Amino acid sequence: xxxxxxxxxxxxxxxxxxxxxxxxxxxxxxxxxxxxxxxxxxxxxxxxxxxxxxxxxxxxxxxxxxxxxxxxxxxxxxxxxxxxxxxxxxxxxxxxxxxxxxxxxxxxxxxxxxxxxxxxxxxxxxxxxxxxxxxxxxxxxxxxxxxxxxxxxxxxxxxxxxxxxxxxxxxxxxxxxxxxxxxxxxxxxxxxxxxxxxxxxxxxxxxxxxxxxxxxxxxxxxxxxxxxxxxxxxxxxxxxxxxxxxxxxxxxxxxxxxxxxxxxxxxxxxxxxxxxxxxxxxxxxxxxxxxxxxxxxxxxxxxxxxxxxxxxxxxxxxxxxxxxxxxxxxxxxxxxxxxxxxxxxxxxxxxxxxxxxxxxxxxxxxxxxxxxxxxxxxxxxxxxxxxxxxxxxxxxxxxxxxxxxxxxxxxxxxxxxxxxxxxxxxxxxxxxxxxx
Amino acid sequence: xxxxxxxxxxxxxxxxxxxxxxxxxxxxxxxxxxxxxxxxxxxxxxxxxxxxxxxxxxxxxxxxxxxxxxxxxxxxxxxxxxxxxxxxxxxxxxxxxxxxxxxxxxxxxxxxxxxxxxxxxxxxxxxxxxxxxxxxxxxxxxxxxxxxxxxxxxxxxxxxxxxxxxxxxxxxxxxxxxxxxxxxxxxxxxxxxxxxxxxxxxxxxxxxxxxxxxxxxxxxxxxxxxxxxxxxxxxxxxxxxxxxxxx
Numbered sequence: 191x192x193x194x195x196x197x198x199x200x201x202x203x204x205x206x207x208x209x210x211x212x213x214x215x216x217x218x219x220x221x222x223x224x225x226x227x228x229x230x231x232x233x234x235x236x237x238x239x240x241x242x243x244x245x246x247x248x249x250x251x252x253x254x255x256x257x258x259x260x261x262x263x264x265x266x267x268x269x270x271x272x273x274x275x276x277x278x279x280x281x282x283x284x285x286x287x288x289x290x291x292x293x294x295x296x297x298x299x300x301x302x303x304x305x306x307x308x309x310x311x312x313x314x315x316x317x318x319x320x321x322x323x324x325x326x327x328x329x330x331x332x333x334x335x336x337x338x339x340x341x342x343x344x345x346x347x348x349x350x351x352x353x354x355x356x357x358x359x360x361x362x363x364x365x366x367x368x369x370x371x372x373x374x375x376x377x378x379x380x381x382x383x384x385x386x387x388x389x390x391x392x393x394x395x396x397x398x399x400x401x402x403x404x405x406x407x408x409x410x411x412x413x414x415x416x417x418x419x420x421x422x423x424x425x426x427x428x429x430x431x432x433x434x435x436x437x438x439x440x441x442x443x444x445x446x447x448x449x450x451x452x453x454x455x456x457x458x459x460x461x462x463x464x465x466x467x468x469x470x471x472x473x474x475x476x477x478x479x480x481x482x483x484x485x486x487x488x489x490x491x492x493x494x495x496x497x498x499x500x501x502x503x504x505x506x507x508x509x510x511x512x513x514x515x516x517x518x519x520x521x522x523x524x525x526x527x528x529x530x531x532x533x534x535x536x537x538x539x540x541x542x543x544x545x546x547x548x549x550x551x552x553x554x555x556x557x558x559x560x561x562x563x564x565x566x567x568x569x570x571x572x573x574x575x576x577x578x579x580x581x582x583x584x585x586x587x588x589x590x591x592x593x594x595x596x597x598x599x600x601x602x603x604x605x606x607x608x609x610x611x612x613x614x615x616x617x618x619x620x621x622x623x624x625x626x
Numbered sequence: 627x628x629x630x631x632x633x634x635x636x637x638x639x640x641x642x643x644x645x646x647x648x649x650x651x652x653x654x655x656x657x658x659x660x661x662x663x664x665x666x667x668x669x670x671x672x673x674x675x676x677x678x679x680x681x682x683x684x685x686x687x688x689x690x691x692x693x694x695x696x697x698x699x700x701x702x703x704x705x706x707x708x709x710x711x712x713x714x715x716x717x718x719x720x721x722x723x724x725x726x727x728x729x730x731x732x733x734x735x736x737x738x739x740x741x742x743x744x745x746x747x748x749x750x751x752x753x754x755x756x757x758x759x760x761x762x763x764x765x766x767x768x769x770x771x772x773x774x775x776x777x778x779x780x781x782x783x784x785x786x787x788x789x790x791x792x793x794x795x796x797x798x799x800x801x802x803x804x805x806x807x808x809x810x811x812x813x814x815x816x817x818x819x820x821x822x823x824x825x826x827x828x829x830x831x832x833x834x835x836x837x838x839x840x841x842x843x844x845x846x847x848x849x850x851x852x853x854x855x856x857x858x859x860x861x862x863x864x865x866x867x868x869x870x871x872x873x
Binding site: 214215216277298299302 | 842
């Protein structure tokens with residue numbers, strides 16, 4: 191095995207007892223600050239008769255209330271900020287959605303911390319200052335692009351902020367700039383791989399060595415495919431904008447679970463139904479409390495991501511607990527082309543359009559490496575039978591509305607009344623044909 | 627090296643320290659900053675055993691010392707340099723230093739005390755020059771060096787420093803803080819430093835804690851605290867909103 195490289199070994203390889211002391215100190219001052227500075231938390235704690243000063247151990251965290259995505263939405267845009275806006279130097283919002291987005295802020299120190307944590311993950315994934323890192327994540331409100339960008343710069347790597355899209359150009363730059371590390375979603379990595387093949391480029395002529403992929407769920411099978419097609423070592427990393435963005439956890443070269451940056455994030459795994467902690471090592475919903483965030487701390491945030499914790503020591507030498515790759519969601523959120531989409535958003539748009547019936551189905555498929563979404567909508571007989579022009583207009587109109595709402599383009603097909611399958615009880619509105 | 631967990635200290639009904647947790651790792655300089663009456667001195671005196679915490683744990687090198695007597699704590703390797711220096715003014719400089727080793731001196735042996743005296747003199751040459759002088763005749767800066775020198779005479783592993791800059795001129799303050807860094811770098815001492823002069827303290831410290839009305843409200847790397855706007859406003863004397871660029 192090659193020599194273990196850590197960005198901040200004093201924290202990543204910390205003795206458990208020292209780590210827990212640090213976590214407790216940080217948790218206590220975070221609670222003091224949110225209670226003092228965020229009316230939402232103060233009100234919630236007061237209502238439940240919780241005095242944050244009573245938290246004297248990490249397990250006391252269990253007595254505190256959860257924070258959900260709805261709480262974040264209800265406090266749109268700045269309600270949960272723990273510092274005045276003038277101290278915020280960056281604002282991001284959760285990917286894709288417009289009407290339902292959640293807004294997060296960062297102080298100067300938050301950006302510094304974030305860069306360091308992403309630097310840890312890049313280092314764990316093999317990247318050093320000698321690498322040329324091509325960041326094919328979208329730049330913008332989405333935390334992926336900027337998060338990885340700052341982390342890679344922190345390491346001292348040469349960063350190519352190419353952003354996503356224009357795959358042939360990505361490959362041209364990869365060839366000309368001698369890119370050694372690729373950062374994007376796993377599905378985009380596959381598309382790049384297939385395009386390289388289509389263009390007749392010899393993969394061996396590229397300088398690629400490492401790939402760091404995240405922002406959507408993927409599988410071991412996909413990893414194998416990417417590694418073989420691109421001739422790289424591919425690692426998984428995890429993060430979410432509500433908590434910080436990328437940098438929460440990431441795999442080392444052992445590729446056996448994602449090391450959680452536990453000195454900055456306190457994690458729990460709970461049963462999504464009972465909300466009680468699961469047995470150690472069991473699968474449940476990941477709950478995260480931030481320990482160092484200044485502008486946007488969250489207490490017991492329900493990520494809705496299903497995972498399990500791995501406490502066995504890792505061969506890489508890091509002492510942090512690992513999480514398995516995300517196994518699914520506890521809500522109906524879909525991740526399409528890296529964008530978070532809720533079926534309820536699609537339903538809300540259809541509901542407002544005259545002539546549509548309240549029956550629809552969302553079919554997601556993966557063509558090559560890219561996600562494709564088709565929304566089948568039942569329409570009234572009058573529209574379906576005789577008015578071709580009207581039909582076309584309607585399709586265009588629904589497409590436009592959905593694109594505006596979701597931030598991604600979807601295909602729309604109109605179908606005759608009562609052609610979609612009917613369900614007793616819970617309707618199966620989403621058919622996900624993607625094979626991970 | 628030092629680990630404090632959930633301690634509360636009361637003076638009668640006054641809750642002076644509220645559920646404070648902090649730690650100091652070997653070889654670190656850690657600054658504890660905060661305004662008047664925040665509880666900084668109380669926290670230090672609790673660690674050195676002069677004040678008792680109502681609950682919680684104070685661990686020094688793996689051993690709970692929260693119920694130990696102060697003299698035991700000194701023997702274990704924690705030395706406290708009190709606020710206002712408190713040197714014995716009618717005694718000579720050398721006698722002051724020897725008092726710092728009182729627990730190691732008996733009629734029969736003075737194990738290595740001479741050697742330690744020599745070490746202190748080599749760190750603070752001005753004390754050697756004034757060894758026969760009465761401590762009361764020293765300047766403020768020299769008295770501070772004497773107080774630190776006295777603390778070193780017990781061969782501490784951890785030095786608790788309470789307001790070393792108090793009442794000193796800026797150049798002297800710089801000199802004293804220079805010595806603190808030197809003690810860590812050359813003797814391998816670990817330092818917990820209480821300061822109202824937050825800027826000087828954070829400049830030399832590795833990490834810091836901000837204490838407000840008995841609670842720790844912020845902690846982190848010293849450079850982060852220097853960047854934190856709350857710290858800047860409250861303790862570094864910078865009113866950012868009032869700052870007007872000069873053309």
